[in-house]
Amino acid sequence: MHKELTAKGRATRNRIIEGAAAVLREKDVSVATLDDIMAHTRTSKSQLFHYFPEGKDELLLAVARHEADQVLADQQPYLGCLDSWEAWHRWRDQVVKRYTEQGERCPLGSLVLHLGRSTPGARDVVVTLMRRWEENLATGIRALQTAGQLPAELDVEQRAAALLAGIQGGVLLLQSTGRADHLRAVLDQGISDLRRAAVI
């Protein structure tokens, strides 16, 4: 697929994806039109359909993948080496900062919701993202275990799952209420409960 793209073609394709991502960070999928994307990327409709023959959904899916990659990248390098309590706190700050800045928009969320079950592969994007995210958290907890900071019998999977869910909900509440209180609470509480587990 797209093997035959020249360097110029690839550049244009990327420009479309990034431009579309920019558009979708400003307006909701249900409102954004191909014309918006054309205007923002200085492309014509034929180019859009040239690079995404299946049409709008294929383009949106590509944007969703692009955004999903961004989510974890934005948490690096912290998320990748959660091997001390200090590292956990730095990561916490990074997450709060990232989502406070992003504000009320959730391009990836609306995208996947919009594509929904009609577009095969849309769900996979978010499922994969969540799995990776959770794995990173689990790895971090295990790192604390091997560092002797946490007891070996801790249920790592459950902790990681609960933490991930908390973050998602915190972000959701940040986006719907405009306040980061919940996100902060869930991270603080999650980490301090983890620390407390160390003492027992």
Add this chain to the structure above:
Amino acid sequence: MHKELTAKGRATRNRIIEGAAAVLREKDVSVATLDDIMAHTRTSKSQLFHYFPEGKDELLLAVARHEADQVLADQQPYLGCLDSWEAWHRWRDQVVKRYTEQGERCPLGSLVLHLGRSTPGARDVVVTLMRRWEENLATGIRALQTAGQLPAELDVEQRAAALLAGIQGGVLLLQSTGRADHLRAVLDQGISDLRRAAVI
């Protein structure tokens, strides 16, 4: 507003709201049309605009309010009297059951997202819902305090906020991955961390 509605008129208006809610539980807002709602409620377009002069958005907002009321109602009577550990566990089961049955659809979520900032009042619906939900949780935690099951110095607000965020994220993950693991994990972990706080 709508003071002058006769009994018949009120009945029709309610039929429209409930019918629309049923439609939106099956298809996403972005796909559902007024024709779908007409078909499902046996009404004509002029009736829709008679009862909701502002058009589709006004109708959707009414549906959103209707759905929001449902959310807390579905958690009763458990959510209302979280005054023992047993009550908390019964409530937990109820929540998991409710959202497992609901499956992947989240009518209220898509509705509010769809109405977004363009419709004043849409955000309020979800903000109010979340505030009430959180208050119920906080009341439950305080009930445990007065029952002597939890220490008085516990940060009730933070616990309630974190728990609410966890639930929202758990539901989100249930809807996007199809598995209830996260919701269960966050509730189990949340309640057991609370219990552990009792010991310390």
Add this chain to the structure above:
DNA sequence: GGTAGGCTGGACCAGCCAGTCCAGTCGAGC
């Protein structure tokens, strides 16, 4: 320097769907 095929521009089309309009019915109160 020629040519095949990737790349680009933009006019055009067709379907969908919210919203309008008007003609007609029903029913409560006088």
Add this chain to the structure above:
DNA sequence: GCTCGACTGGACTGGCTGGTCCAGCCTACC
């Protein structure tokens, strides 16, 4: 039983938007 206004039916419209088509440009490769 009359009348006024609430209520209902359904045809019509106008704008929007995803998608198509074709004609022409650019460039890598021979």
